[in-house]
Amino acid sequence: MHRLFSWSRPVIYLFVTVVMLIPLIKPLGLPVPVGKDARKYFDAIEAVKPGDIVWMDSHISLSAAVECYPQMIATAVHAYRRGGKIVLLAMSPDGQPFAERMMNEVLAQGAKYGEDIIYLGFVPGGEPGLAALLSDVHKAVPNDYKGTPLASLPLGARIRSGKDVAVAVPVTSDASAPDYWTRQVKPYPNIALLMASQASLWPKIQPYTATGQIKAALNGSRGAAEYELLINRKGQATASMDATSVAYLAFIFLILIGNLAFYTRPKTGSGKEGSK
Amino acid sequence: MSTNPTIWATALLTLAVYTFLIKDNRIFRLVEKLFVGIGAGYYAAMGVRTIIQVGLTPLSKGNLVPLLPLLLGLAVYARYVKPIAWLAKIPVALIVAIGAALTLRGTVQAQFIDQIVGTLVPWNSIDNLIIVLGTASTVVYFYFKARQPGPFDTALAWSGKFARLVMMVAFGIGYTGVLGANIPRTIGQLQLIFGKWIHLIPGF
Numbered sequence A: 001m002h003r004l005f006s007w008s009r010p011v012i013y014l015f016v017t018v019v020m021l022i023p024l025i026k027p028l029g030l031p032v033p034v035g036k037d038a039r040k041y042f043d044a045i046e047a048v049k050p051g052d053i054v055w056m057d058s059h060i061s062l063s064a065a066v067e068c069y070p071q072m073i074a075t076a077v078h079a080y081r082r083g084g085k086i087v088l089l090a091m092s093p094d095g096q097p098f099a100e101r102m103m104n105e106v107l108a109q110g111a112k113y114g115e116d117i118i119y120l121g122f123v124p125g126g127e128p129g130l131a132a133l134l135s136d137v138h139k140a141v142p143n144d145y146k147g148t149p150l151a152s153l154p155l156g157a158r159i160r161s162g163k164d165v166a167v168a169v170p171v172t173s174d175a176s177a178p179d180y181w182t183r184q185v186k187p188y189p190n191i192a193l194l195m196a197s198q199a200s201l202w203p204k205i206q207p208y209t210a211t212g213q214i215k216a217a218l219n220g221s222r223g224a225a226e227y228e229l230l231i232n233r234k235g236q237a238t239a240s241m242d243a244t245s246v247a248y249l250a251f252i253f254l255i256l257i258g259n260l261a262f263y264t265r266p267k268t269g270s271g272k273e274g275s276k
Numbered sequence B: 001m002s003t004n005p006t007i008w009a010t011a012l013l014t015l016a017v018y019t020f021l022i023k024d025n026r027i028f029r030l031v032e033k034l035f036v037g038i039g040a041g042y043y044a045a046m047g048v049r050t051i052i053q054v055g056l057t058p059l060s061k062g063n064l065v066p067l068l069p070l071l072l073g074l075a076v077y078a079r080y081v082k083p084i085a086w087l088a089k090i091p092v093a094l095i096v097a098i099g100a101a102l103t104l105r106g107t108v109q110a111q112f113i114d115q116i117v118g119t120l121v122p123w124n125s126i127d128n129l130i131i132v133l134g135t136a137s138t139v140v141y142f143y144f145k146a147r148q149p150g151p152f153d154t155a156l157a158w159s160g161k162f163a164r165l166v167m168m169v170a171f172g173i174g175y176t177g178v179l180g181a182n183i184p185r186t187i188g189q190l191q192l193i194f195g196k197w198i199h200l201i202p203g204f
Helices: A009-025 A036-046 A062-081 A095-108 A126-135 A154-158 A177-185 A199-211 A220-230 A241-263 B005-021 B026-060 B067-080 B082-118 B126-143 B153-197
Strands: A053-059 A085-090 A117-122 A167-172 A192-197 A216-219
Touching (some): A009 A241, A009 B153, A036 A062, A036 A192, A036 A220, A053 A062, A053 A095, A062 A085, A062 A095, A062 B153, A085 A095, A085 A154, A095 A117, A117 A154, A117 B026, A126 A177, A126 B082, A167 A177, A177 A192, A177 A199, A177 B082, A192 A199, A192 A220, A199 A216, A199 A220, A199 B153, A216 A220, A220 A241, A241 B153, B005 B026, B005 B153, B067 B082, B126 B153
Parallel strands (some): A053 A085, A053 A167, A167 A192, A192 A216
């Protein structure tokens, strides 16, 4: 019995790979119900008025890009459609290529650089960097990513401090981001703080959404897929939802198998738990 | 099959990492070192670029403001020269002081008062009851665990059991989050190998 439930690591990987690959090759069309978190996030961006400044931080690590990039591009496209003006920055070095990719996708939708969107480039410093930006943008980052003075760009001239920002959206894979964003945004009640993150950060974000410090948040690929459906723009997240759902089922099955293997394991003579 | 060399390189490197599942091998170790090396190089290049953009370029245009931060940055390396090693303490002290001051400014309000206010909810739903009782029992569990025997022992024991239950549920949610983060990563790599590389998945 114990041997039946004790699978080696390669077998588990092969099982999970095959299970995920089938719906990728032949999509099952499983429904993706939209949860209240994604809807709240959608409503927050939907409330953006023409001309409102939407501040976006690409704080994505390479490994989290598959979850976070669909959130980021969907948010930017939605904000642009609502007439929002996007001020984009990357507070992590890894976030830069994704910020540039996102900017180019928004520009391809018809946005004008300098008027509808500007990119400040990599802003180092973490929490102190964010605090400096919020108190005086032009002092902290005098030029955009190409070295053009911010004051010479129409949108750059408009944004002076956190007081000019309507919505801030850190798209992040940094575990400390929920803490320091809530800390530094607190003195600016005009900013509606949203957050889009990889799924593993969700438990860290929830205490802040419960108190309203973070108005709404997107939870990993699932949140991205729900949001893509709400803005009617099916993308990478929606395409992988079948495989994700099936993978969760596979993991539930594996957890059950693992527990069965554990409880049916042979007891060692000393009464101590066996290592295998 | 793709004709894009970037896709080929990414797919082959991904497969090389997966060879670890069979056993630790030279190909895996090579890719591991390649990843660390490229990562270190990328971050170093970013650092140099930032120094040029934020420090040296304005300085060359006559703006003296970045001079002080640049000198403080240089002072970090003073630790390698024994007679002036004490200079390295100045930038470190400044970083610690500024970091602590900025954190403290918002911590009391954002992480303490607002979080307590968040638990002051009417007892009119199961959700709210769980928030109030879960928070209170968990705080009690950690702060009154090592007290002397007294008249509230039974109540504390029950509160502790409930707190453990709440914490186990929270840990379970955390574990699901980790799974939820890893599944899309795997799917991303599968889409790369079976979609962009060998075109088995439609739409790539």
